[in-house]
Amino acid sequence: MHIPDNYLSPATCAVMFAVAAPVVAVSAKKVKVQLKEHRELAPMLGIAASLSFLMMMFNVPVPGGTSAHAVGGTLLAILIGPYAACIAVAVALILQAFLFGDGGILALGANIFNMAIIMPFTGYWIYNFLRKHNHPSIGAVVGSYCGINLAALMAGFELGIQPLIAHTASGAPLYNPYPLAVTIPAMCFAHLAVAGWVEAFFTYVIYEFVKKVAPKEIYGGNIVEKAATKKQNSLKYFVYIIIGLVVLSPIGLLTSGTAFGEWDTTELLQRLKGEHIANSVPAGMTHGINYTALFGDYTVPGTNLPIGYILSAITAILIFFLISKVLMSIYDSTNKASIHQNQQR
Template identity: 70%
Template sequence: MHIPDNYLSPATCVIMFAVATPIVGVSIKRVQVRLKESRELAPILGIAASLSFLIMMFNVPVPGGTTAHAVGGTLLAILIGPDAACIAVTVALLLQAFLFGDGGILSLGANIFNMACVMPFTGYWIYNFFRKHHHATAGVLIGSYLGINFAALMAGIELGLQPLIAHSASGQPLYNPYPLAVTIPAMMVAHLAVAGWIEAFFTYVVYKFVSRVAPQEIYQASTVPTDTNNQGKLIRYFYYIIIGLLVLTPLGLLASGTAFGEWSNNELLGRLRSAHLSSTLPHGMSHGLNYGAALSDYTVPGTSLPVGYILCGVTAILIFVIISKVLTSIYGKEDK
C-alpha cells in the first residue's frame, strides 16, 4: 500500500498533500492538548509508532504472486485514540520513506492519507459504533478489517485514476499505467482475502490482551488516562511485544514478490513487456524523482538480509524512543 514515487502525477501528489495536511494538523493540536493533560502519552506515542512500523515489516504472500502487510492503524486508534494513531502512523511512514525508501517522498501525502488518516479514523468509527451498542469485540474485528480495506480502496482509486488524468497527446499514460479496472481489483483482492484478516487477527489479539491487563487504558474520547501505575505496566508489556516482533521481523522476508503498485522501474517494465502492454516505461516514471534512501529496502551494507532487517527495526525503534523522550521533556517542563 506504500505508493512509490512517480506512480502518481505531480498534481495528484499536491492534492493528496492538501487533503492529508489539515487532518494531520488537527490531530497534532488535539494530541498536544492531551500531552499537556498527561505527559505519559509521549512514550505511548513512541510505542505506537514502533508497533505500526514493525507490523508493516511483516509481508505476507497474496494471490497473483505479490505481497501485502497489515498496518495496525485501527489497533492504535482503539488503544490511544484516532488522532494519536494518525500521528503515530504518520511518523512511521515518514521514517519509512526518508530512511528506508519504503513509499515515495512525493507520494507521502497519499500514503499518509490512506494509512494514517482513512484507516484509523474509519476503523475507530466502526469500532466505536459497535462499542456503544455493547459489541466491542465485533467492533474490533469489523473495524480493523474494514479500516485497512477502505485504505486499500483509496490507494487503488488514486493509482487507477492516473491513466485518465495524466497521459500524453496520444493517450499513453505518463505515470501508473494500470486503469481502475485493474488497480481496484488488485488492491482489494489482496486486502479482502489476506491482509484484512491479518489486520483483524492482530488487532483482536492485542485488544484482548490490553483488555485483560489494563482495560481502563483503552481509549475513550471522554476520558484521559491518569493512573500512571497502570500506564507504566502497560508500557512495559508493550516493550515486550515490540522486542518479540523485532526478533520475528525476518519472517517478513519469506514472502516473495513485490506488493501491487510498489514495483521498481525494472520490475514494472518487465511486467509491461511480459503482458505485451508496452516496451517502455511511462515517460513520467522514467524521468521522475529517484530518491536514494540511506537504508533502502531495509538493508544494511555489510550484513546479511535478516540481520539488516532486524537492525533497521532497531534503528526505527530508537528514533521513536528519542522522539518520545523529547516530547516527555517538553511537556514535563510545561507541567512544572
Template identity: 60%
Template sequence: MHIPDNYLSPQTCAVLAAAAVPVIGLALKKVKYQVAEKKETVPMLGISASLSFLIMMFNVPVPGGTTAHAVGATLLAILIGPYAASLAVTIALIMQAFLFGDGGILALGANIFNMAIIMPFVGYGLYRLFQKAHHSKIGVVIGAYLGINAAALMAGIELGLQPLVAHNAAGQPLYAPYPLHIAIPAMLFAHLLVAGWVEAGFTLAVYQFIYRVAPSELYATPVQPVDPQTPHRLQHALYLFIGGLIILSPIGLLSSGTAWGEWSASGLVAQLKHDHLGHSLPSGMAHGLNFNAIFSDYTVAGIPLSLGYILSAVTAVIIFYLIGKLVMNHYSTQS
C-alpha cells in the same frame, strides 16, 4: 500499499498532501490537549509508531505472486485515540520513506492520507459503533478489516485515475499505467483476501491482551485506573512485545514477491511486458524523482539480509523512543 514515487502525477501528490496537512494539523492540536490531560500519551505515541512500523515489516504472500501487509492503524486508534493514532502512523510512514525508501517522498502525502487518516478513522468509527451496541470484539474485527480495505480502495482509486488525469497527446499514461478497472480489483484482492484478515486477527489479539491486563488504558473506556502503575506496566509489556516483533521481523523476508503497485522501474517494465501492455516505462515515471534512502529496503550494506532487517527495526524503534523522550522532556519543563 506504500505508493512509490513517480506512480502518481505531481498534481495528484499535491492534492493529496493538501488534503492530509489540515487533518494532521488538527491531530496535533487534539493530541496536545490529550497530553495535557494524560502525560502517558507521549510515550504511547512512540510505542504506537514502533508497533505500526514493525507490523508493516511483516509481508505476507498473496495468491498470484504479490505480497501485502497489515498496518495496525485501527489497533492504535482503539488504544490511544484516532488523532494520536494518525500521528503515530504518520511518523512511521515518514521514517519509512526517508530512511528506508519504503513509500515515495513526493507520494508521502498520499500514503499518509490512505494509511494514517482513512484507515484509523474508518476503523475506529466502526469499532465505536459496535462498542456502543456492546459488541466491542466484533467492532475490533470489522473496524480493522474494513479500515485497511478502505485505505486499499483509496490507493487503488489514486493509482487507477492516473491514466485519465495524466497522459500525453497520444493518450499514453505518463505515470501509473493501470486503469481503474485493473488497479481497484488488484488492490482490493490482496487486502480483502489476505491482509485484511491479518490486520483483524492481529488487532483482536492485542486488544484482548490489553483489555485483560489494562482495560483502563484503552482510549474509549469508562473504566478508571485504580493503580497509578497500570500505564507503566502496560508500556513495559508493549516494549517486550516490540522486542519480540524485532526478533521475528526477518519472517517478513520469506514473502519474496512485490506488493501490487510497488514495483521498481525494472519490475514495472517486466510486469507491463507480462500483461502485454508495453515494453518501457511511461515517460513521466522514467524522468521522475529517484531518491536513494540510506537503508533502502531495510538492508545494511555488508551484512546478511536478515540481520539488516533486524538492525533496521532496532534503529527505527530507538529513534521513536528518543523522539518520545524529547517530547516528554519538553512537556515536563513546561509543567
C-alpha cells in the same frame, strides 16, 4: 499499499498533500492538548509508531505473485485514540520513506491520507459504534478489517486515475499505466482476501492482550472502574509485544513478491512486457524523482538480509523512543513554566 514516487502525477501528489495536511495539523493540535492532560501519552506515541512500523514489516503473499501487509491503524486508534494514531502512523510512514525507501517522498501525502487518516478514523468509528453496543472485540475485528480495505480502495483509486488525468497527446500514460479496472480489483482482492485478515488478527490478538493485562491503556474504554484499580506500569507489556515483533520480523522476508503498484522501474517493465501492454516504462516515471534511502529495502551494509531487517526495526524503534523522550521533555518544561507563572500570580 506504500505508493512509490513517480506512480502518481505531481498534481495528484499536491492534491493529496493538501487534503492530508489539515487533518494531520488538527490531529497534532488535539494530541498537544491530550499531552498536557496525560503525560503518559508521550511514550505511548513512540510505542504506537513502533507497533505500526513493525506490523508493516510482515509481508504476506497474495495469490498472483504479489504481497501485502498489515498497518495497525485501527489498533493504534483503539489504544491511544484516532488523532494520536494519525500522528503515530504518519511518523512511521515518514521514517519509512526517508530512511528505508518504503513509499515515496512526493507520494507521502497520499500514503498518509490512506494509512494514517482513512484507516484509524474509519476503523475507530466502527469499533466505537460496536463498543457502545457491548461488542468491543467484534468492533476491533470489523473496524480493522474495514479500515484497511477502505484505505486499499482509495490507493487503488489514486493509482487507477493516472492514465485518465496524466497522459501524452496519443493517450499513453505518463505515470502508473494500469487503469481503474485493474488497480481497484488488484488492491481490493489483496486486502479483502489476505491483508485484511492479517490486520484483523493482529488487532484482535493485541487488543485482547492489552484488555486483559492493561485495560486502562485502551482509549475511552470503561472496561474496569479506574478508581478501583491501582496504578500499574503497563508500558512493560507493550515493550514485550515490540520485542516479540522485532524478533519475528524476518518472517516478512519469506514473501518474495512485491506488493501491487510498488515495483521499481525494472520490475514494472518486465510486467508490462510480459502482459503485452508496453515495451517501455511511462515517460513520467523515467524522469521523476530518484531518491536513494540510507537503508533502502531495510538492508544494512555489511550484514545479511535477516540481520539487516532486525537492525532496521531496532533503529526505527530507537528513533521513535527519542521522539517520545523529546515530547516528554517539552511537556515537562511547559508544565514547569506554567506552574512558575501561577506561583508568581
